[in-house]
Amino acid sequence: MLEGGFARARLHEFFALDVGDCASAAGFATMLAIRATETEAPLLWLRCDDARRRSGDIYAPGVAELGSDPNRLILAMAPDAVALLRGAADAARCSGLPVLVVECWGKCPALDLTASRRLALAAERSGTTVIMLRADAKPSPSAAETRWAVRAARSAGEAGLPAFEIELLRRRSGPAGMRWHLEWNRDQSIFRDPALSGDLVSRSSRGSAATSAAA
Amino acid sequence: MRLVALDPSAGRLGLSSGLSLADARARVPELAVFDHDPAADRRWLERLAEACLRYTPMVALDPPDGLVMDISGCSHLFGGEEGLAEDTGRRLRATGMTVRIAAGNTSAAARALARNPWQGGDECKAIRSLGITALELGEEATQALLRAGLKTVGDMAVRPMSGLAARFSGEGVERLRHLLGEVERPIVPIRPPAPVTAERRFAEPVAHTEYALSVLSELVAEVGEEMGRRDIGGRRFDATFFRSDGMTRTLSVETGRPVRDANSVVRLIRERVEGLSDPIDPGFGFDVIRIDVPVIEPLAAAQLKLEGGSISEMQMAALIDRLTTRLGRDRVRRLAPVDTHIPEQAQIALPAVEDMKPAAWQVSEAGEPPSRPLHLFDPPQPIEVMAEVPDGPPHRFKWRQGFHYIRLFEGPERIASEWWRRKDGAVDRPGLTRDYYRVEDARGRRFWIFRHGLYEEKNKPGWYLHGLFA
Structure with a gap:
């Protein structure tokens, strides 16, 4: 499923299904960022002041608990959505940055098709994987390679293991509409199917990090 | 209320600073009065000092109303000391200031010559002609010197220093030596000269x-x-x-x-x-x-x-x-660990432009679920909780208008307050203990909530939501 997996150097959108799922979406983005890069590579996380009020600060011990090294994390707080997108456009053009997470709350009229196309083009040219995290927002036309909806799921095995239900809402090249139920394994940095508890997800290969390989 | 400063026309009317406002109003009913704002004066002085950086990199403040410039090696660029003084005076007067300028071999000499009336040609004579008030020794010491018949700096300079120090004060002698240029007091520039x-x-x-x-x-x-x-x-x-x-x-x-x-x-x-x-x-x-x-x-x-x-x-x-550069220094940051048990103090955000050594972060053991949330609220958010008394797990809580029914919980993880770091801390006044629970609600969302205080510590301990797990 999803041949080639989760392509690097592209723009991907992740919608929190509900405001309450924002932490799950952020966690999912962190995990993808872990999978998409080498362990040492820097990770830039752009947020708005608004995000801090609504979902709190990014907490480094929690980032470490998901299997990422907080030392690689650089946090940038923009005062508003326009500054956020400007910073995102700059960061997406930087080929020294492998992964960029842009957290954007609310409708955000500044993030229109043009802005998203600009980000997608910059990502393709520089090789930066751009993860656009949307909370409290409805999907609108965009130039993203894939668009996902993320919601929290009950943890099946050990209580408190991060688990998600993700749905592929849209894909540029291929069918969409599939759903998965995934659980994150920090020690191996992979997603698993909690029902099977088997390794469903292949390790990332160069050029593409698969989120899910088997059907 | 008293007068602090006067403009020349008020001075001509016979008012002086230090006069009480009521007296001044009695003498000059149409007196225009404004509040004294020392901070604004200081800021203005700093701006003037920055403007003077065009002449020399060494400019120091002499609050409340003076500037000291080290013009060694700079004056020839402006046509000598006279040219420099003229240019400085013209620019400062253009801002509406009343300016008195003097040059001297030492900062103290220049300062005294600018602030006091003097006679005589060269600097040495001018300094000696200054009244002893130029030493700024305070009322009592000045009176003592005057009573001894010492009216000018010159009167003091001809006498042996040791005698003066013994009879009056060591401080006076020190000031005198500064004025005479025997000792140099370096100035502290507002901005150190750049390399x-x-x-x-x-x-x-x-x-x-x-x-x-x-x-x-x-x-x-x-x-x-x-x-x-x-x-x-x-x-x-x-x-x-x-x-x-x-x-x-x-x-x-x-x-x-x-x-x-x-x-x-x-x-x-x-x-x-x-x-x-x-x-x-x-x-x-x-x-x-x-x-x-x-x-x-x-x-x-x-x-x-x-x-x-x-x-x-x-x-x-x-x-x-x-x-x-665009967002500001405090908006682009890296996180560094802090050695404390209190969760919200366990990380510190430092500007990313500063050098930082990578630090080690604690992680739970392999196979364990995360023990710390991805998002942390600071300050924690108050919630309404239904829980077993005294220290049972929570059943249900209300946060931001929504009810969450707790399906799974893990805890409590007890975190005591760090009384040894508190200002009024002591072993017998330890502050409130927090009992943390990791909970998962019916929809699968994971939260980090805590009860602030044990029942033996506090009558009705409050509950707070502190973080969100992925």
Whole structure:
């Protein structure tokens, strides 16, 4: 499923299904960022002041608990959505940055098709994987390679293991509409199917990090 | 209320500072009075001091109403000491100030000559003709000296210092020696002179910001070349625009690693200019533009690695610099651990442009679920909880208008307050203990909530939501 997996150097959108799922979406983005890069590579996380009020600060011990090294994390707080997108456009053009997470709350009229196309083009040219995290927002036309909806799921095995239900809402090249139920394994940095508890997800290969390989 | 300062016309009416406001009003009913604002005076003095940086890099404040400039080696640029004094006076008077200027061999001498009346030709005679009030010794000491018949500095200077010190005070002798130039007291400049600097002066003031910026680019290239010769790079660049009417505007940019590449510095400065809430106002034009590099670090000639590792690092550093310049120093940060049990104090955000050693972070054992949330609220959010008393797990809580029914919980994880760090802390007053629970609600969302206080510590302990798990 999803041949080639989760392509690097592209723009991907992740919608929190509900405001309450924002932490799950952020966690999912962190995990993808872990999978998409080498362990040492820097990770830039752009947020708005608004995000801090609504979902709190990014907490480094929690980032470490998901299997990422907080030392690689650089946090940038923009005062508003326009500054956020400007910073995102700059960061997406930087080929020294492998992964960029842009957290954007609310409708955000500044993030229109043009802005998203600009980000997608910059990502393709520089090789930066751009993860656009949307909370409290409805999907609108965009130039993203894939668009996902993320919601929290009950943890099946050990209580408190991060688990998600993700749905592929849209894909540029291929069918969409599939759903998965995934659980994150920090020690191996992979997603698993909690029902099977088997390794469903292949390790990332160069050029593409698969989120899910088997059907 | 008393009068602090007067303008010349009020002085001519016979008022003096220190007079109570009621007396002054009785004498001059139409007196216009304004509140004394020492902080504003100080800020204004600082602005004037910055404006004087055009003459010399060594400018010090002499609060509340003086400036001291070290003009050694600078005066010839302005036609000697007289020319410099005239130019300084003209510019300061243009801002509406009343100015008295004097030059001396030491800062103390110049200061005394500027503040007190004197006679006589050369500096030595002038100093000796000063009244002993110029020593600023205070009422009592001055009276004692006057009673002894010592009216001028010259009267004191001819007597043996040891006798004066024994009879009056050591402080007076010290002041006297400063005045006479026997001891030099170094001034503390408002900005220490930068190790690398370049400036351009214009015969005609430049009225276009765009042209001023292009001149600035040339200056940056100049300092870049100089730094290249010395194998150093700058971590901070201060661009100062001196307006012909005496005001200045300084823009600073900081970089995460030493740079001397003119293009990247100019790009940062332009970024800074674009981000200004109040644009640079040339007024009647800039007549001096200067670039200072106050912070330098060694930077060897660049050598590129084949794999491009250092290139991507450099690009990343440049990106951080740009974001820092645009958003501000406190908005682009890295996180560092702090050794404490209190969760909200366990991380500290430091500016990303600063050097930071990578630190080790604690992680739970393999196979364990995360024990700390991805998002943390600071301050924690109060919630309404239904839980078993005294220390049972919570069943249900209400947060932001929504009810959450708890399906799974893990805890409590008891975190005691750090009484040894509290101001009023003691073993018998330990502060409130927190009982943390990791809970999962019916929809699968995971939260970190805590009860602030045990039932034996507090009558009705409150519950708070502290974090959100992925």
